[in-house]
Amino acid sequence: MNNFDYYLNTIGEIGYVDQINGSIVVVSGLPKAGSDELVIFESGQLGQIFTMKKNQLEVMLFSKESVKPGTKVARTGRSLEAIISEAMIGKIINPLQLLLASIDPKNKERLYPIHMIPKGITERESISKPLETGVSIVDLAIPLAKGQRELIIGDRKTGKSAFLLQTILNQTQQGSLCVYAAIGKKTLEIRRIEEFFIKNKVTDKVIVVASTPEDASGIINLTPYLAMTVAECFRDKGNDVLVVLDDLTTHAKVYREISLLAEKFPGRNSYPADTFYMHAKLLERAGNFITSGGTYSITCLPVAETTQGDLSGYIQTNLMSSTDGHLFFDSNLFAQGRRPPINPFLSVTRVGRQTQTRVRHDVGREIISFLNLFEKMQNFIHFGAELGQNIKTTIETGNKLLKFFNQPMHQTIPTNIQVLLFALIWNDVWDKSVIDDLDKYVNLLVKKYNTNPEVKKRVDSLVEKKSFNEMLGSLRKEYQQIVDVA
Amino acid sequence: MDNLSYRSRLMSLLTTREDVYALEEKLENLYTLIGKVNTTLEPKIKDILDYNTFNAFLEDFKNLRLQPNNQTDLENYIDFIKKKIEKINYLKLTLAITPSKELIDEIFYWINKNIGQDVVLDLTVDKRLIAGSIIEYGGRFKNYSIQAKLDAFWAKNPNLI
Numbered sequence: 155m156n157n158f159d160y161y162l163n164t165i166g167e168i169g170y171v172d173q174i175n176g177s178i179v180v181v182s183g184l185p186k187a188g189s190d191e192l193v194i195f196e197s198g199q200l201g202q203i204f205t206m207k208k209n210q211l212e213v214m215l216f217s218k219e220s221v222k223p224g225t226k227v228a229r230t231g232r233s234l235e236a237i238i239s240e241a242m243i244g245k246i247i248n249p250l251q252l253l254l255a256s257i258d259p260k261n262k263e264r265l266y267p268i269h270m271i272p273k274g275i276t277e278r279e280s281i282s283k284p285l286e287t288g289v290s291i292v293d294l295a296i297p298l299a300k301g302q303r304e305l306i307i308g309d310r311k312t313g314k315s316a317f318l319l320q321t322i323l324n325q326t327q328q329g330s331l332c333v334y335a336a337i338g339k340k341t342l343e344i345r346r347i348e349e350f351f352i353k354n355k356v357t358d359k360v361i362v363v364a365s366t367p368e369d370a371s372g373i374i375n376l377t378p379y380l381a382m383t384v385a386e387c388f389r390d391k392g393n394d395v396l397v398v399l400d401d402l403t404t405h406a407k408v409y410r411e412i413s414l415l416a417e418k419f420p421g422r423n424s425y426p427a428d429t430f431y432m433h434a435k436l437l438e439r440a441g442n443f444i445t446s447g448g449t450y451s452i453t454c455l456p457v458a459e460t461t462q463g464d465l466s467g468y469i470q471t472n473l474m475s476s477t478d479g480h481l482f483f484d485s486n487l488f489a490q491g492r493r494p495p496i497n498p499f500l501s502v503t504r505v506g507r508q509t510q511t512r513v514r515h516d517v518g519r520e521i522i523s524f525l526n527l528f529e530k531m532q533n534f535i536h537f538g539a540e541l542g543q544n545i546k547t548t549i550e551t552g553n554k555l556l557k558f559f560n561q562p563m564h565q566t567i568p569t570n571i572q573v574l575l576f577a578l579i580w581n582d583v584w585d586k587s588v589i590d591d592l593d594k595y596v597n598l599l600v601k602k603y604n605t606n607p608e609v610k611k612r613v614d615s616l617v618e619k620k621s622f623n624e625m626l627g628s629l630r631k632e633y634q635q636i637v638d639v640a
Numbered sequence: 641m642d643n644l645s646y647r648s649r650l651m652s653l654l655t656t657r658e659d660v661y662a663l664e665e666k667l668e669n670l671y672t673l674i675g676k677v678n679t680t681l682e683p684k685i686k687d688i689l690d691y692n693t694f695n696a697f698l699e700d701f702k703n704l705r706l707q708p709n710n711q712t713d714l715e716n717y718i719d720f721i722k723k724k725i726e727k728i729n730y731l732k733l734t735l736a737i738t739p740s741k742e743l744i745d746e747i748f749y750w751i752n753k754n755i756g757q758d759v760v761l762d763l764t765v766d767k768r769l770i771a772g773s774i775i776e777y778g779g780r781f782k783n784y785s786i787q788a789k790l791d792a793f794w795a796k797n798p799n800l801i
């Protein structure tokens with residue numbers, strides 16, 4: 155007996171396909187069907203009840219193959235659920251496979267609802283732990299925290315995915331589990347991401363939930379929700395989880411397509427009226443939670459694409475208001491060769507600073523105010539007038555800092571090393587020869603930090619002073635000791 | 641003709657979906673009579689409809705106070721019957737055997753008495769059921785066939801095969 159016959163005989167209700175509008179199928183019958191219920195077609199395809207009208211149901215199809223008019227439909231009596239297990243770690247998961255497995259009547263494993271109501275305030279705790287991305291400009295100037303939702307926003311091909319992969323790399327090395335949701339991404343891009351994880355040997359800490367443009371719109375729409383469900387399952391098992399949703403502008407477009415086919419009234423830019431709700435209910439599932447095993451977090455990094463740097467788009471502003479800050483990837487900075495091209499003046503972090511130590515807080519403040527000054531100083535150069543010594547020093551320091559912030563894709567730097575490096579540049583400890591060959595010295599220092607416990611101990615002790623000024627006071631002497639030990 | 645609640649004598653003759661299709665065909669033939677000038681309609685209607693249907697037709701015209709030879713009345717009546725046909729509820733019955741006329745009438749009588757007078761049978765024969773029937777009505781589905789019981793038995797006891 156196949157699944158369709160099983161549910162038809164068990165539930166005892168039948169419907170028939172009347173009309174097909176792309177990925178929306180109009181079905182009559184099924185008198186006791188509920189909203190968002192999963193239905194199964196005689197041909198084996200799955201769908202979800204999207205709209206309920208007086209005598210008809212609109213079902214969102216989960217397969218690319220269409221159904222024929224007159225096809226029988228049966229209710230399953232359940233909402234969207236998935237089987238989530240440790241076996242998923244290191245694999246690329248397609249949402250349709252999970253759905254098909256979940257409706258098998260012989261399945262005895264626990265099922266997790268894909269659409270969950272976010273936990274309430276009593277089950278959450280204040281965010282207190284920093285999230286290290288390994289990227290200096292973010293960790294020092296625009297810090298993130300575990301449980302935060304930080305929007306990654308910018309034009310296409312500005313290095314957003316590269317930054318996310320760097321962050322995943324760093325977080326997996328620190329023991330967090332990462333869930334990467336590739337929403338409507340090309341197969342080639344998904345393969346590249348998979349190869350990156352394999353090459354950097356982090357597949358034991360990563361799950362990829364992927365859908366391609368060839369998948370049905372219903373499946374693409376489901377991808378981020380499934381990724382969040384996976385994150386919640388592993389959070390409950392005692393892991394801090396990082397979720398990357400790449401990208402939600404594609405998700406919004408797919409949802410718009412489905413809603414227009416279902417003849418929902420179009421709103422701004424033809425998006426349906428519940429677009430904000432659709433993303434907000436997803437992002438609210440991230441945070442810092444109190445579980446039976448302790449406090450664990452789900453940090454969410456949703457991605458949004460802009461066109462020509464326009465941050466005032468509908469989806470972009472929706473996401474900015476649903477998140478705890480955003481990192482703006484500026485295409486002008488990208489064109490100037492900055493990597494990552496994060497604009498610190500247009501980026502915001504609302505929660506990350508409260509998790510920083512005193513020293514890092516001071517460093518972040520210094521960087522932002524200095525970069526502000528540096529930006530203004532740059533304008534003086536254009537006049538061609540003779541520059542005073544102060545201005546020259548500022549510009550020189552600024553250029554050194556920019557060089558420091560330029561980070562190759564595969565390089566992640568521990569936060570304490572970042573602080574030390576900044577202090578060394580800020581206090582002019584390093585001479586010009588070191589600055590010219592900065593990458594080499596940075597790599598060396600990172601390697602020594604990661605492999606030599608004595609170096610690590612001394613660096614940590616130097617960085618964890620009461621204030622940045624106190625750290626600068628003993629910098630030269632203590633740095634010399636670190637060099638001697640290394 | 642706004643009186644859709646009128647219980648048409650013609651509609652009461654419909655037992656199965658085949659009867660409905662046949663009636664629809666006859667209605668299309670009746671439609672061809674409309675627009676013909678200098679024509680007495682009643683003999684032509686008698687030619688198109690069979691004996692029972694024609695008598696039911698005349699009874700409806702009498703109850704509704706219509707004139708069979710009036711083209712406007714005929715057109716309105718045909719539209720009225722078509723609207724009635726659209727509102728028919730079908731009870732889909734799948735049997736393992738080809739039913740006799742007496743069996744169909746018995747089943748139809750039971751349906752009329754227990755479900756209502758706007759229900760028509762949609763009969764299908766599927767020998768794979770072995771015995772019993774499958775009933776579908778109003779979106780509800782009940783499988784009372786031997787095939788379903790056997791499938792459930794084999795699903796529970798796969799080792800016996």
